[in-house]
Amino acid sequence: MSDFSSSYLEIEPRELVKHLLRQAGQGERDSVNPADFLEFLGLEHLSFDFNLELPDDAKATIGGAKPRALISFDDRLVATDSGMREPRRRFSVLHEIGHFILPSHEHKLYVCDDKGLSFATRLTLEREASEFAADLLFQGDRFALEANSQPVSASVVKVLAEKYRASFEAAARRLVEKNFKPCMLVVFKEGPTTADVNIDKTPTWSVRYCIASAMFKTRYFEKVFGTVAPDVVVAVTQTGRDIADSCVSEVSIRSSVDSKATQFQAEFFSNTWNIFCLLTPHG
Ligand SMILES: [Zn+2]
Incomplete structure (x- = not known):
């Protein structure tokens, strides 16, 4: 045998x-x-x-x-x-x-x-x-069905996180992972900085990790690198600011393969410990 x-x-x-x-x-x-x-x-x-x-x-x-x-x-x-x-x-x-x-x-x-x-x-x-x-x-497919019937935004992350009693990070991640639309979540951490001792200096927030929906990966890229603009850091990390009170801007991201730049809508928001960014195609 x-x-x-x-x-x-x-x-x-x-x-x-x-x-x-x-x-x-x-x-x-x-x-x-x-x-x-x-x-x-x-x-x-x-x-x-x-x-x-x-x-x-x-x-x-x-x-x-x-x-x-x-x-x-x-x-x-x-x-x-x-x-x-x-x-x-x-x-x-x-x-x-x-x-x-x-x-x-x-x-x-x-x-x-x-x-x-x-x-x-x-x-x-x-x-x-x-x-x-x-x-x-997130109860198997239930969250995914709900997430896909709504826009990709900080306010939807907040509503779903509260409904499922999940952390904002877990809800934001799931929203993107299970999305049929092209979208990416970029999570930033406060970097090694001199701001600990120099309180007038804005801390640097750099990419901790990224999660992209299947369609985003196929159309664009899997990872981005970079830091959050200082004025956005100041705005979204303000004490007492609501997580859904986000800063929306337009960003241009250049591909490392063919140097072609693509425009995205970038929505920044923060739960104090992290700064999050939801990237979606512009327009
Ligand atoms: Zn374990």
Whole structure:
């Protein structure tokens, strides 16, 4: 029998998401309740200060970055760091449920840190768990149908983030990822700057990562580089400014392949920690 090999039926993550949403009774809700999933799966949840109470050997597994959430299969326990804000905590619980449910994830202990839980992670298991979490949070195709019936704008990001009780970053990302129209989300971070000590200097915000819709990638490009104009930084990061109160401008982006410039509409907005930009074709 040396020429034969066996395999088992692998269930697609999207099927698992559908099943879990149905079984945990989430069909009629706008925003999912992580507690219902935990109960359905027979998992306990604890929230405590990881820095104070996590054993050193658990902290040692992650080298440097802050541990934020964990799942212990043996204890059937999900724990989250009490220092996290609500949308991130909800997302982290769903992320740990991803490790628990996904068949290719080893059934043991996961301690997930800031980096692993961020959308920019390059680690496969962390990325898979976060994709699963986003599918649960945005209820499979439901968010996508809604997003596609509305314009690509900061105010739509705000409405959908509030409806699904997701972070603005998660909602903006999903809006673009699942969009049939050509659009790109550029996320900027505050760069290494002298503004920490020189308060008269405007901080530099440079590209952290970009996400483009399928049609945007096909028509234009996958990545942009650059910084946010200082007057836009000052405007959108003003204390107390609403996230949907955006700055719209027209930008010209030159292709690195043929040097051809294309005009885009750029809508900038900020949730204090990030500056976001939605790029759509001009006109
Ligand atoms: Zn993880």
